[in-house]
Amino acid sequence: MLNLNANQIEAISQIIQDDHYAFIYNNISPSLVPDRVIKDLKARGLIEKTISLSSFPKDSYMFGQVSAAIGHNAAQNMTPAQFEKFIRGKKYIPLTEAEKIMVEYLEKEAASYIKGLGNKVDNQFRTIAIETDKDQRRLFEWIIKKEAVKAKELRLNKKKLASNIGHETKDWSRELLRIADTVTHNAFDHGRAGYLGKRFGPAVRVYKRTQRTACPYCINLHIKDTSTWEPRIFTLSELAGKTNVGKPRSQWTAVIGTVHPYCRCTLERIPEGYEWNAKSGIFVPPKGTGKYSEAVKLTIRRT
Numbered sequence: 001m002l003n004l005n006a007n008q009i010e011a012i013s014q015i016i017q018d019d020h021y022a023f024i025y026n027n028i029s030p031s032l033v034p035d036r037v038i039k040d041l042k043a044r045g046l047i048e049k050t051i052s053l054s055s056f057p058k059d060s061y062m063f064g065q066v067s068a069a070i071g072h073n074a075a076q077n078m079t080p081a082q083f084e085k086f087i088r089g090k091k092y093i094p095l096t097e098a099e100k101i102m103v104e105y106l107e108k109e110a111a112s113y114i115k116g117l118g119n120k121v122d123n124q125f126r127t128i129a130i131e132t133d134k135d136q137r138r139l140f141e142w143i144i145k146k147e148a149v150k151a152k153e154l155r156l157n158k159k160k161l162a163s164n165i166g167h168e169t170k171d172w173s174r175e176l177l178r179i180a181d182t183v184t185h186n187a188f189d190h191g192r193a194g195y196l197g198k199r200f201g202p203a204v205r206v207y208k209r210t211q212r213t214a215c216p217y218c219i220n221l222h223i224k225d226t227s228t229w230e231p232r233i234f235t236l237s238e239l240a241g242k243t244n245v246g247k248p249r250s251q252w253t254a255v256i257g258t259v260h261p262y263c264r265c266t267l268e269r270i271p272e273g274y275e276w277n278a279k280s281g282i283f284v285p286p287k288g289t290g291k292y293s294e295a296v297k298l299t300i301r302r303t
């Protein structure tokens with residue numbers, strides 16, 4: 001039978017936390033992991049040998065820039081090599097100091113979400129481990145949710161056990177995905193905003209492209225008229241100054257980036273002089289200018 005004593009619970013809990021730190025180290029930035037933890041991670045072989053120079057929030061930010069510069073479809077059809085080439089090429093506008101600070105902020109925010117998830121999983125584990133006194137089977141069921149862990153491992157290999165808790169628990173991986181997804185889209189949208197700010201200035205008119213399947217909050221914040229799907233129009237600077245962090249839903253406003261987890265709403269520029277055309281459901285150029293190239297209804301299929 002599995003009887004975890006206080007030391008074993010502590011050791012497993014430590015491993016759960018370390019696994020989250022390893023994710024931060026390998027995917028966001030080593031600088032966001034405390035030195036004492038890095039030692040443990042190295043000892044446990046959790047540090048990937050080749051750390052990419054970039055982080056996933058930064059990559060997403062850069063991808064946002066590229067998509068704002070050349071359009072969603074063209075950006076999405078790029079291979080990773082073309083993407084690299086583009087952001088290193090002459091056409092690319094380097095990040096400003098303010099943007100670098102923004103990327104650092106996005107990285108820290110992502111790390112804090114991951115760390116928060118680590119705490120949550122840890123709490124979940126501790127609760128179940130303590131309740132085991134009442135019903136040991138529950139702990140087993142929780143741990144052996146998929147298939148991999150055998151009873152032998154439960155006793156003999158606590159490290160493997162904790163790693164399996166993490167990797168085999170559906171809820172955990174779903175939540176990790178949710179965080180990665182939200183962080184990615186948030187950074188992507190900020191990247192778009194960064195590019196539009198550099199290229200067109202803070203007064204550029206923008207809207208948040210909102211799908212019809214979006215949540216009622218986003219629809220309310222971003223859509224002026226739900227019968228024609230006419231979006232609300234903002235200036236970039238207006239949105240840039242806003243945040244929903246720590247606010248109740250009733251006080252949410254339109255922002256750059258995600259309004260909530262899994263938010264897919266995306267910042268779009270309205271070319272100068274363009275007006276909303278209810279009939280066609282897009283912004284169109286002023287009559288007689290012949291500038292139709294930009295009046296393309298774009299679709300994003302980011303996963």
Ligand SMILES: [Zn+2]
Nearest residue numbers: 218263264265
């Ligand atoms: Zn949304």
